[in-house]
Amino acid sequence: MSWETAADVLVVGSGVAGLTAALRAHERGLRVLLVSKGTATDGNTSWAQGGVAVVTPEVAGGDSVSRHVRDTLDAGAGLCSKEAVRTVLGDGADAVARLREAGARFDGDGDALLRTREGGHSAFRVIHAGGDATGAEVQRALGAAAEGSIAVLERHCVVELLHGESGAVAGALVLDPEGRPGVVHAPAVLLATGGLGQLYSATTNPDVATGDGVALALRAGASVADLEFVQFHPTVLYAPEGRSGRRPLVTEAVRGEGAVLVDADGRRVMEGEHPLADLAPRDVVSATITERLAASGQECVYLDATGLGGNFAHRFPTVYAACREAGVDPVSEPIPVTSAAHYSCGGVVSSVDGRTAVSGLYVAGEVARTGLHGANRLASNSLLEGLVVGSRAADAVTRDLRCGVVVRTAAVADPVPATAVVDRDLLQRTMSRYAGIGRTAEGLAAASAELDGAGVVRPLRTHRAVEDSALALTAQALLAAAAARTESRGCHRRPDFPETDRSWQDSVVLRLDVSGWLIRTGPEEREKAA
Template sequence: MTWESGADLVVVGTGVAGLTAALRARELGLRVLVVTKDAAGAGNTSWAQGGVAVVRPGEHDPADSVRSHVEDTMTAGAGLCSRTAVRSILSAGAGAIERLREIGALFDTGADGALARAREGGHSAFRVIHAGGDATGAEVQRALSSAARDGGIPVLERHCVVDVARDERGAVAGVLALDAEGRPGFVHAPTVLLATGGLGQIYAATTNPEVATADGVALALRAGAVVADLEFVQFHPTVLYTPGGARGRRPLVTEAVRGEGAVLVDVEGRRVMAGEHPLEDLAPRDVVSAAINRRAAETGAGHVYLDATGIGGFADRFPTVFAACRAAGVDPTREPIPVTSAAHYACGGVVTGVDGRTTVPGLYAAGEVACTGLHGANRLASNSLLEGLVVGARAAEAAAKDARCGLRSRKPVSELALPSAAVVDRDLLQRTMSRSAGIGREAQELSEAATMLDRAGAVRALDSRQAVEDSALALTAQALLLAAQTRNESRGCHRRTDYPEVDDTRWRRSIALRLDASGWLIRTEPELVGGVA
């Protein structure tokens, strides 16, 4: 080891969940160290366009309520949400927003001075608050980053966490990381919070930034934690389409555009969502994505259009979308926007309670990397930032409480070495997963994809950021494929062409996985995830 350090809590990630946890932990008197493999703010939070779904006292639609928000979330989750978890997290939303505003976050307001509210897919009311029109995530990230900087919270940028170390009792003892030059070092800590974001880079086209390589899922699995619901990957219905099979992060066209009245039409001008769902263009994302894919295939165009020409002041209301469209040569005020679907958010992840605790003593998770029971089989639009704010703070409180109770390891760990793991060429992995584990899935293709990735894997030392990321993608892809093969039904954003119906008799439950002593993925009980409560 070339360097050593110590902390009460190591937070891995600088998005909404990670920085919220770090700030709360500092308030509680913990020594906090934040570690991120890139620049602070490089994760998904900054790219979130839509907003934060929350029912605030005194500022909501007359018929809206937290109960209504709970029901909308349960409906979107297609039978796999935990009602207890949903109620717990959403009920804490208003308080989380007030704390965020107290540290300087600025949300858009209406003429009456109240926070402006929008409506998005799956919501029965206007309850989504936003900032900068369609730049909510950027404002949330700015406020949290500024508060962390002003509060003197140390952030190790360009340090990639390779492994979560545990003592002889299995409790967390710290993290092994690589610095920007690839030199290994160790941070002693009795508690570690994973807030590493999503897994979008498993697919060739995604709304996720380049850093979303499933690191947290892999770290948790190798530390002995349980993951669940990985088969449920949400494909956002509307990303900007460009000819030629574009790869990497694609510009998002927030569904708040449809909330303002835009409609989906195919290349022949026919409405895409008419008759598909009672909410039509504001149906849950899985429904809209599937309908878009079907219509694009039927017409042979590879895309559909989002007609937003009837929205006044488009450039002011949606400046990020407007800029992306103009950069692609499209004027959304005069012509429909060509759109398609792309991998967006993971609905599952590391199994936790609503306080971020995992099945491993001293290990916590919050944000997109976690599976709290809030999302079930499909995320409701704009619940994501709220979950990061609520569970991030609770995870810090849980870590502080556990430390006070003496439940965490204080024993030093010696003789650490860089681990080795299977690594798969990223281009091959992304092409394989996009072809076989996208919106439409089938048993034989899933099995062949798993076999191909297994054969393509080469075991090597995780001595660079790329190796760490590629190994995380390989392990998480295999877990996703196993879960997708196991779930012989279509539910939420998991669509099996060979099992097109929902099967509540057999599959109204989460599929949980862990690594056995030999490093093989096996099914297990989800333990903490709420499942079907």
């Protein structure tokens, strides 16, 4: 290996969960090293236009944590862990208070924070910063707090997790910006790598969201669950030229302020489709849009926010700028929108303290499946989860190290591994065609066969190869989970199984066997993983 370094805890990822965990671990006296594929401020968090859904002590109007819990359970369509939901949401007020102490500035005057309502919420409980730039403000505040106190390896890429002789995680194999391999020795590794939006041609996620954490955890022996539940944001700025990659989203808060979805003929899209109409949960809105477009042959619907008048630019400056760049004036004309991959409700199976079934391995944020989201994430619960679980995971690492549950052992560094990679454009087109909002057994089988046939085994000596390998494994895991779930529930829609089946009120849990094949776990193994 070209280089080596060591830490008490290696944090992989520089979004809200990663930075929160790193700062908390540093406060607890641990030596922290953070690895980021980009800079210390890159990640999904900066792009989050939605806010933080939280009930704080000063909230009036009848809202409560129990009401927030009920809304979250309703959105999760029977697959949430009630204990996880209560724990994360119950810790929310303290987590936001710590974030504000770190310098985050939210809209409002002092404790009188401005609040809005988003899809699936029964109350005005979502706080924002800069109108529609909450993620950017959260990232700024956490990044500023970490500067000078947290050691960061920027533009480094984790290839695989390393184990000690006992089988526990003992560090990671990492590529530096020039592709030189090195080893980080650490008795605890905390994955906060974000989502997997780059599985699809159209996504709200940045280029770095390539499912790295899911692949790393699977190869380290951890289990994943609920990967079939990919949330598609219903209102992403439509690109008529059909280009792939990240697309600007139009925050749900625009509908919370009164905007409505209409088709090309001006007819309301959500009228009669759900009691909450345009503020229905995202899976309902996205599916309805998809069905309307399929029936009409049109390529997009429209979000009519003209009723907001001149206040639009002030209230939603990020959306306004994106619209104007695309040649649309949202003050005077409806915004052309469509759906795009947005958020993974599933991930690496963990507790709300970030612990996985693999000793020394912890997860937090979008890469984790804590049981908070179930089959469909309630809007603006994600930033809150990153804050809460990131902090709890750091506390868990501290306790486990001090109690001897996790111990430092020498990492066994193998040569740079070789695994199957798939051409990214082919993979994205395949997943978009067969594993988008509507999935069928025939399509999922075709996608799996196509990716299998396109796989080429290559050594992971470049950042691109590492990402493409992660995408390939994560895609196959998602396809396997989607094929196994023969019903429609939450974000997962099966036209060949259109009804929700009560017998499926359980998660699809997958892991790699000793031969590297994805297998489903039985009830006993699911309980152990949880």
